[in-house]
Amino acid sequence: MSETTTPASVGELFRSLGLTLTISPATGGEGEEDAWACTLARPDGRTYEIDSVAFFDVDPDTGEEWVVEPTPSRVLSVLAGGDVEDEEGDDAGDDAEAAARSFLGDEAFDLLGTLDAADE
Numbered sequence: 001m002s003e004t005t006t007p008a009s010v011g012e013l014f015r016s017l018g019l020t021l022t023i024s025p026a027t028g029g030e031g032e033e034d035a036w037a038c039t040l041a042r043p044d045g046r047t048y049e050i051d052s053v054a055f056f057d058v059d060p061d062t063g064e065e066w067v068v069e070p071t072p073s074r075v076l077s078v079l080a081g082g083d084v085e086d087e088e089g090d091d092a093g094d095d096a097e098a099a100a101r102s103f104l105g106d107e108a109f110d111l112l113g114t115l116d117a118a119d120e
Contacts (some may be wrong), residue, residue, distance in 0.1 A: 012070075021070070034054045034067045055069065
């Protein structure tokens with residue numbers, strides 16, 4: 001990370017890494033009407049693609065959920081979360097973590113995990 005100040009939030013980490021986010025409605029199978037395809041890009045042109053992801057906010061008092069749009073912080077939190085399935089629906093957590101770590105770099109990935117856990 002090129003900044004001398006350590007980012008204090010997932011959003012600040014996104015900005016400090018110079019990432020950009022492109023989103024579009026996910027195309028594919030049933031049940032993806034609320035899903036998004038998300039592509040993160042680094043300044044050097046490397047990309048990280050998420051084929052299909054849906055985001056929800058939850059009312060802490062009632063447990064009611066509603067769909068929300070992707071934001072840089074939400075998308076980075078997916079990289080930190082590890083709850084990922086491959087195209088066949090099998091657990092892909094280890095592979096996804098390795099790909100995210102490779103994309104972000106070890107230091108940024110470790111910081112993302114810390115910041116994401118603090119947000120929960």
